[in-house]
Amino acid sequence: MKKGKVFVLALLVMVMIVPSLWAQGAQEAGTDGKVVVKTMAYGDNSNQEGVNWVRIVNSFEKENPDIDIDYEMLYDEAYHQKVVARLAAGDVPDLAYMGADARWGLPWKEAGQQFDHTEFLDPDYYDLNLIPPMDMNGEIYEIPLGTSNITTVLFMNTRLMDELGLSAPETYEDMVAMVPVARKAGIEVLTIDGADGWAWGSCLMSAVVARMSGDPQWVSKAVAGEYSFDDKVMIDSLSFLNRMVDDGVLLEKSVLVDYGANVSNYNNEKALFMVQGQWVAGGIENPEVANATKMIAWPTLPGEKPGLEGSVAAAIQVGYGLTKQGASDPEVRDAALKFLRYFFSHAETTQRLRDGAIVAPILKDFEVPSDLPSIVKEKVALAQRAPNTDVIDAFLSGDANEALNTGMQKIVSGQSTPEEVAMQVESLVQR
Numbered sequence: 001m002k003k004g005k006v007f008v009l010a011l012l013v014m015v016m017i018v019p020s021l022w023a024q025g026a027q028e029a030g031t032d033g034k035v036v037v038k039t040m041a042y043g044d045n046s047n048q049e050g051v052n053w054v055r056i057v058n059s060f061e062k063e064n065p066d067i068d069i070d071y072e073m074l075y076d077e078a079y080h081q082k083v084v085a086r087l088a089a090g091d092v093p094d095l096a097y098m099g100a101d102a103r104w105g106l107p108w109k110e111a112g113q114q115f116d117h118t119e120f121l122d123p124d125y126y127d128l129n130l131i132p133p134m135d136m137n138g139e140i141y142e143i144p145l146g147t148s149n150i151t152t153v154l155f156m157n158t159r160l161m162d163e164l165g166l167s168a169p170e171t172y173e174d175m176v177a178m179v180p181v182a183r184k185a186g187i188e189v190l191t192i193d194g195a196d197g198w199a200w201g202s203c204l205m206s207a208v209v210a211r212m213s214g215d216p217q218w219v220s221k222a223v224a225g226e227y228s229f230d231d232k233v234m235i236d237s238l239s240f241l242n243r244m245v246d247d248g249v250l251l252e253k254s255v256l257v258d259y260g261a262n263v264s265n266y267n268n269e270k271a272l273f274m275v276q277g278q279w280v281a282g283g284i285e286n287p288e289v290a291n292a293t294k295m296i297a298w299p300t301l302p303g304e305k306p307g308l309e310g311s312v313a314a315a316i317q318v319g320y321g322l323t324k325q326g327a328s329d330p331e332v333r334d335a336a337l338k339f340l341r342y343f344f345s346h347a348e349t350t351q352r353l354r355d356g357a358i359v360a361p362i363l364k365d366f367e368v369p370s371d372l373p374s375i376v377k378e379k380v381a382l383a384q385r386a387p388n389t390d391v392i393d394a395f396l397s398g399d400a401n402e403a404l405n406t407g408m409q410k411i412v413s414g415q416s417t418p419e420e421v422a423m424q425v426e427s428l429v430q431r
Contacts (some may be wrong), residue, residue, distance in 0.1 A: 035335040037326070039071040040086070042079055042097035042318075048355060050075065052348075060342045067335045069095075080107075087111040094326025095336045098142045099318040100134035101394045105141065113323040114141045120337055123364070126344075130362045132316055132388055142321030143340055146349075146358025147383040148314035151391050152207035152298065155266060155274040155284070159292035160187075166272070169299040172249075175273075179248040182272055190244075191271035193262035194254035194412065197405030201392040203275050205408060206313030207298050209237040210389035214305025219390035223429065229400075230419075230426040236303055238418035241411045243302070255409045278382070281375045282356050295378040297386050314388040317358065359383045400428035 043050025050073055057069045072093075074082050079097070084107055086092065092113055099105045108114050116139040121128060132148055134141045156168060164185060169175045175189060182189045193199045210216050213233040221227050222234075244250035257265070266274035267286045274280070284290040297310045320340055327333045349361045350369060353376065360383035368380050393401050407421030 034066055034068045035331050036068045036070050037095050037332055037336045037339065038093045039069055039336075040079070040083065040093045040096040041071045041073040042075065043073055044075040047075065049357070052351070056343055056348065060339055063342075064338070067339065069339055083107050087113065092323055092325040094329075094332050095320060095322055095339075097318060098321050099144075100141055100316045102397065104318050105134070108141070108321075108323065113325060114139070115322045115324045115327045116140060117143065117321065120333075122341075125341065125364055127362055127364045127366075130360070130384065134316060142319045143344065144317035144319040144362060145352060146317050147360040147362060148316050148388050149278065149391075150312045150314045150359060150379075150383060150386070150388075151202045151277040152204065152313040153276060153278050153280075153382070154296045154298055155276065155280070156294045156296055157266070157269060157272055157289060157292055158294050159288065160269050160272055164272075168294065168296065171300045172298075172302055174299060175249050176247045178272060183248070187269065188251060188265070188271040189249050190254075190273045190275060191257065191262050191265040192250070192254050192275040193257050193259040194409060195256055195258040197402070197409060198393065199259075199262075199276070200408035201396075201401065201405050202313070203277055205237060205404075206390065206392045207311065208240055208301065209234060209392075210311060210313065211298070211301050211304035211308050212237045212240075214307050216308060216311065216387065216389035219392050220395045223395045228426050229404075229429055230422040234422045234425075235418045238408065238411060238421055240301065240303075241408060242418070245412055250412065252413055255413050278359050278379050279356075281379055284375065290373065290375050293375055293378065295375070295382045297382070308387060308389065310385070311387040311389050312382070313391045314383075314386075315391040315394045353380070396425075396429070398428075399431075400425050403428055 041053050043053050045051065045054070053073060057071065061067065061069060072082070080103070083096070087107055092111070096108070098108055105114070118138065118140050121131070121140065121143070126143070130147050131140055131144060133139065161167065164181050166178055166181060169178070178189050192204065206219070209218055215221065218227060218233065222229055227233070241250070245252055262274060262276065263280060263283045265271050267284060267289055269289065278295065281293075281295065284293060297312045300309060320343065322333060322336050326336060344363065346363060346366070349358070349363055349366070352358045353361060354372065360380040368377055392404070396404065404421065404425045407416055407424060410416035411418060411421060
């Protein structure tokens with residue numbers, strides 16, 4: 001009799017518990033049969049990126065009531081810390097803001113959560129020629145917000161060039177020929193923020209070493225050990241700095257010019273060209289100068305190998321990508337891809353272009369709105385035509401990168417030689 005009562009009591013407990021567990025499981029899978037896409041988003045409620053994310057998600061979910069974009073949104077260092085913590089705990093999101101370099105891509109790679117999107121990208125919607133490969137076999141681990149971030153731009157004042165009877169250079173020697181003309185007018189040929197060590201690597205040498213080697217991935221391969229930073233290629237590339245100083249194209253005093261002074265020099269027409277990354281376009285506040293600015297790649301350099309004419313160094317743009325875990329469930333994968341297509345709509349992409357959040361769109365046959373400022377159109381045109389090469393500090397980091405940047409300052413100011421700098425960098429890479 002007692003056994004019977006115990007059995008009945010156990011049965012009643014099971015009847016009460018099982019529905020509760022089922023309900024909990026249903027909630028985790030998505031209420032009302034929704035497909036839940038667990039997402040790590042980038043931004044916060046006070047910045048444009050975060051505000052736009054919330055707006056897009058709300059609009060998408062309204063149009064797609066069967067999909068729930070269940071996101072956690074963080075910004076800056078808090079985001080990176082949470083990525084590491086979640087991956088370490090095995091709490092892997094389905095979709096996340098990520099990239100392909102050490103900062104934005106390495107945690108996902110080390111966790112084995114990078115997913116190749118290539119076969120799932122519609123070539124009639126995305127221009128696949130504008131999405132660079134992110135690994136050795138051409139994998140695409142995220143859909144970038146836009147084309148790669150161009151770091152080695154020559155900003156050219158066409159109005160000033162016309163006044164002095166000059167035309168766009170096709171070779172470095174054409175720039176040398178401008179030196180006496182510029183000096184007579186009391187201006188410089190070239191201005192660079194040489195007091196900022198990073199500018200030498202990101203905005204100049206990244207393009208030079210690729211051209212000199214003929215290998216767009218020379219830097220990443222050197223970091224991986226396929227080349228050495230004291231190879232002749234690097235020494236020749238660093239020697240180009242000496243040549244520019246000797247030719248008068250670059251002034252020795254440029255090592256004293258900071259970012260603000262560099263932009264100011266160009267704004268005030270104290271130089272024909274400014275060296276910087278594409279992002280500085282928004283800092284050209286003189287409307288006459290901005291409207292007269294052409295954004296170009298470096299002309300053909302002395303000693304450069306064929307095949308990379310007109311190339312620029314560019315870092316792959318961050319974006320959103322599925323994780324391996326998210327892609328393992330076809331329903332979640334398809335829901336996430338549907339959301340990403342919505343996220344990358346023409347209207348949203350145009351807004352990012354206007355805001356300066358991207359260099360150029362990756363959408364197929366994107367038509368640039370006619371009312372955009374001319375300098376924004378310049379960015380788009382350069383991004384769509386110029387072959388991309390490695391950016392040094394996307395692969396070389398720490399003491400080695402610092403030694404290279406400060407070493408270039410010393411070469412320009414006559415305190416060190418290309419050979420000495422190259423050997424120091426290589427010794428730090430090997431350490």
